[in-house]
Amino acid sequence: MEEKEISPAQRAAIAEVERHAAHNYHPLPVVIADAEGATVVDIDGRRYLDCLAAYSAVNFGHRNPRLTAVAHAQLDRLTLTSRAFHSAALGPFCSALAELAGKEMVLPMNTGAEAVESGIKVARKWGYEVKGVATDRANIVVAHGNFHGRTTTIVSFSDDPDAFTGYGPFTPGFRSVPYGDAAAVAEAIDDDTVAVLLEPIQGEAGVIIPPGDYLPQVRDVTAARDVLLIVDEIQSGLGRTGATFACDLVGVTPDLYLLGKALGGGIVPVSAVVGDADVLGVLRPGQHGSTFGGNPLAAAVGLAVVELLATGEMQLRAKTLGESLREGLTAYLGHGLTAVRSVGLWAGVDVDPAAGTAREVCERMMRGGVLAKDTHGQTVRLAPPLVVTEAELDRAVAALGSALRP
Structure with a gap:
């Protein structure tokens, strides 16, 4: 993300972290202040769909x-x-x-x-x-x-x-x-x-x-x-x-x-x-x-x-919605993605280098209001909370598609 696209409030909050917190992470340039379900809100009030769920620690949604x-x-x-x-x-x-x-x-x-x-x-x-x-x-x-x-x-x-x-x-x-x-x-x-x-x-x-x-x-x-x-x-x-x-x-x-x-x-x-x-x-x-x-x-x-x-409800939800997620992701094979691996509400997609690095794709998705995280250079991981709706999943898939077209 270009520096000019970060608000002064977020830029100040990020700078404070960079000054005083050890640099053992390389987070996306967004500062989260509130959350509910599958949605997080930054300090400027902008809403995002969370497709990482704290590396699956928030399976049941924020503030369940x-x-x-x-x-x-x-x-x-x-x-x-x-x-x-x-x-x-x-x-x-x-x-x-x-x-x-x-x-x-x-x-x-x-x-x-x-x-x-x-x-x-x-x-x-x-x-x-x-x-x-x-x-x-x-x-x-x-x-x-x-x-x-x-x-x-x-x-x-x-x-x-x-x-x-x-x-x-x-x-x-x-x-x-x-x-x-x-x-x-x-x-x-x-x-x-x-x-x-x-x-x-x-x-x-x-x-x-x-x-x-x-x-x-x-x-x-x-x-x-x-x-x-x-x-x-x-x-x-x-x-x-x-x-x-x-x-x-x-x-x-x-x-x-x-x-x-x-x-x-x-x-x-x-x-x-x-x-x-x-x-x-x-x-x-x-x-x-x-x-x-x-x-x-x-x-x-x-x-x-x-x-x-x-109750088994969460497991069934992940299974059912996961089928929709896989279908949506596979549509991008050959169109910015070289591989899709998914099971339940968990997916890893490999980005064609012609579309950029996985980090760049995640930054573009963030600008589109969806948060995901890269790993190992060319892979984007998707793991939304299990309370995500089908409409929200469609939004995540669409954001990925847009991000694959730099």
């Missing part, structure tokens, strides 16, 4: 009235005790989330990266105590193109130079193989392998959807080799793909689900590792924890999110 009512009520009662004491909200949340996932236990944490780190720790401990792997020999198989967070351990097995450059030395114990290749996973497993950690659909990579038999084959080989299957559903889970979990689309049940983002309803950070007692039961008091993990506010909001999902 059911979720904000629960949050307001809990704020007036109790927000934090730490896990040194029990709280009234935690039990119902863990029970409901375990039931939603068809599992027995929940390890509540805060952020998605914490859920991944916790899953790694649980897998290693299970490997040593249950599988019988020799001390410090455990390895975990991961996939090329993965994105599981940005902690030091997690970037140790990233192949994205932006994620890992300058952050070594790295944590050992990971083996990376091509995504979508179940045979490569099988070949990488040895007697010291404790887990395979995968995204059922790779989000940050550009909504990369593997072959339909990939996860089922990985599930078969992990079960046969006494290896845990850990599935990172932090972006793909909780309704985004038209199912509760993306794993449901191919009939796979992992040993551990890693959840986050939408679990907090766009209100408070909530994440969780969900599994059965024979795996999560390896943790004992003092061996892992989080001061804020499972706090009463987070538990109350998380329970309300689970109750929303229990």
Whole structure:
């Protein structure tokens, strides 16, 4: 966007961020002040359709009235005790989330990266105590193109130079193989392998959807080799793909689900590792924890999110509207787009370089009143809140089409 197209108020707000906030993001030049449903409003009062939903953290819409009512009520009662004491909200949340996932236990944490780190720790401990792997020999198989967070351990097995450059030395114990290749996973497993950690659909990579038999084959080989299957559903889970979990689309049940983002309803950070007692039961008091993990506010909001999902309405909405989204996007193949990948209300579209970079396309969409975000140079990601209407989706598709014609 040209500098002259930014209002003085927005220019001042952006300058303040640039002066005082670390430059670890490159946001679009818009300053959001208000939001409701699938609409956000900037400080000048201009309205935009949100087609990112905070990387799927706002699946149920901005200021979802059911979720904000629960949050307001809990704020007036109790927000934090730490896990040194029990709280009234935690039990119902863990029970409901375990039931939603068809599992027995929940390890509540805060952020998605914490859920991944916790899953790694649980897998290693299970490997040593249950599988019988020799001390410090455990390895975990991961996939090329993965994105599981940005902690030091997690970037140790990233192949994205932006994620890992300058952050070594790295944590050992990971083996990376091509995504979508179940045979490569099988070949990488040895007697010291404790887990395979995968995204059922790779989000940050550009909504990369593997072959339909990939996860089922990985599930078969992990079960046969006494290896845990850990599935990172932090972006793909909780309704985004038209199912509760993306794993449901191919009939796979992992040993551990890693959840986050939408679990907090766009209100408070909530994440969780969900599994059965024979795996999560390896943790004992003092061996892992989080001061804020499972706090009463987070538990109350998380329970309300689970109750929303229990009806299946959001999943069906994502599935049905997702079909319209895919149809609209594929019309631009050969007309500014070189590829369209979509599942539910989640899409990655590759921009023909002749139409510009993905960043330039997103800036043009922003000028047309639709917010989306680029990744990896030529890919635009679309992930509107699941409360979006069909008319709003049509508007988003039209804005993309206009942005592909510089």
